[in-house]
Structure formats: C-alpha cells, structure tokens
Amino acid sequence: MRKLGSDFGWLWSAYAVSTxxxxxxxxxxxxIAVRVLDSSAFAVSLLEAAGLAVAAMLAVPLGPWVAYRRKLPVMIATDLVRFAALASVPAAYALGVLSYGQLLVVAVVCGTAAITFTAASGAYLKSLVRGDRLLAANGRFEAASWAATAAGPPLGGALVGLLGPVVTITADAVSHLLSALAVRRIRSGD
Structure with a gap:
C-alpha cells in the first residue's frame, strides 16, 4: 500500500471493515425475524428482498446526487447512518420493543446507504489514486470484497452460533463506525 499512499490505505481499510x-x-x-419475532417465511423473504430492492430503485437518482457532492462527507455520513440504524436493533431488542417493521426499515436504510457509500468511494478512489496505480487500487478493493463475501457468512454463522444474531448485528454496526473513523483519517481533499 505504500506506493498507493496512506490516504488510499485509510480508504481501503474503511471499505474492507464495513464490507x-x-x-x-x-x-x-x-x-432475528424467525427466532425473536416469530415471522413467517414470506415475511423473512420480504425482509431479505426489500432492502436491496428499494436500494436498487434509489441507486439511479443517488448516482447523480453523489456525483455533485464532496465524497468524504458522504462516505462518513452513510457509515454513521448505517451505524445508527444497525445499533437501533440491539437497543430495541434490549428494551423489548424490536419489531419486524423496524428490521424492514433498517434493511432498507442500510441497503441504500451501502449503495451510496460504494458510489462515493469508487468516485473518490479515482481522484485519490493516479491512473497508473488505479488498476492495483481497484484490485485491492475487489480482493477485499470477494474475501469478505467468501469468509464473512461462515464467520458470521459461527458468531451467531456462539453469541446470537443480535451480537452479530452489533458487530456490523461497529464495523461502520470504524469505517467512518478510517475515512475521517484521510487527508486528501475531495
């Protein structure tokens, strides 16, 4: 990463930890929907699909919106939004007020914020890394993405088995807080 610079290192770390x-x-x-809220199979399917479906619909108008905004504040804001949304789940669970509707809203908010973060970080990467190093930088992002895709679910399954799904959601929330802190460390302007 030395050749790509410390700012790239912070951006890559932010992306990797949140992914x-x-x-x-x-x-x-x-x-959580099944074990805690006794949701039906249809409700669980809707929960899985809703976040990505709504986020995909919002991706078209979000693209131009992100294009005309400063990227670092957008990335920090989306990480903090994901942190707050996800942290609301264990908080509501602890208070005994967790509902299916809340899970649905959190899924939609997190899906939309994830698409926004990815758009902003991809655009910012192009301004951060010189053209001759961009292929290597994109390769690191892709490697982090595929490694997380391969290792994350089995590790998450083990964590759920050991500590439960609410703790796993808490770990995801913390990952977005750590990502926001890493983005905050970037010194290059956007």
Whole structure:
C-alpha cells in the first residue's frame, strides 16, 4: 500500500471493515425475524428482498446526487447512518420493543446507504489514486470484497452460533463506525 499512499490505505481499510461487517451479519436479520419475532417465511423473504430492492430503485437518482457532492462527507455520513440504524436493533431488542417493521426499515436504510457509500468511494478512489496505480487500487478493493463475501457468512454463522444474531448485528454496526473513523483519517481533499 505504500506506493498507493496512506490516504488510499485509510480508504481501503474503511471499505474492507464495513464490507466484512456487512457480510458477517448477512444471515442475522432473517434469524432475528424467525427466532425473536416469530415471522413467517414470506415475511423473512420480504425482509431479505426489500432492502436491496428499494436500494436498487434509489441507486439511479443517488448516482447523480453523489456525483455533485464532496465524497468524504458522504462516505462518513452513510457509515454513521448505517451505524445508527444497525445499533437501533440491539437497543430495541434490549428494551423489548424490536419489531419486524423496524428490521424492514433498517434493511432498507442500510441497503441504500451501502449503495451510496460504494458510489462515493469508487468516485473518490479515482481522484485519490493516479491512473497508473488505479488498476492495483481497484484490485485491492475487489480482493477485499470477494474475501469478505467468501469468509464473512461462515464467520458470521459461527458468531451467531456462539453469541446470537443480535451480537452479530452489533458487530456490523461497529464495523461502520470504524469505517467512518478510517475515512475521517484521510487527508486528501475531495
């Protein structure tokens, strides 16, 4: 990473930690819906599909919106939004007020924030890394993404088995807070 610079290192770390957190908690929402809220199979399917479906619909208008915004504040804001949304789940669970509707809203908010973060980080990467190093930088992002996709769900399953799905959601929330802190360390302007 030395050749790519410390700012790239912070951006890559932010992306990697939030991606791992997301994949770590991949199966936690359906488990909470079934085990804690006694949701039906249809409700669980809707929960899985709704976040991505709504986020995909919002991706088209979000693209131009992100294009005309400063990327670092957008990335920090989306990480903090994901942190707050995800942290609301264990808080509501602890208070005994967790509902299916809340899980649905959190899934939609997190899906939309994830698409926004990815768009902003991809655009920022192009301004951060010189053209001759961009292939290597994109390769590191892809490697982090595929490693998280492969390792996250099994590790998350083990974490759910050991500590439960609510703790796994908490770990995902913390990953986004750590990501925001890493983005905050970037010194290059956008």
């Amino acid at each position: 791992y957190g997301t994949w770590l908690a991949f199966g936690a929402f359906p488990l």
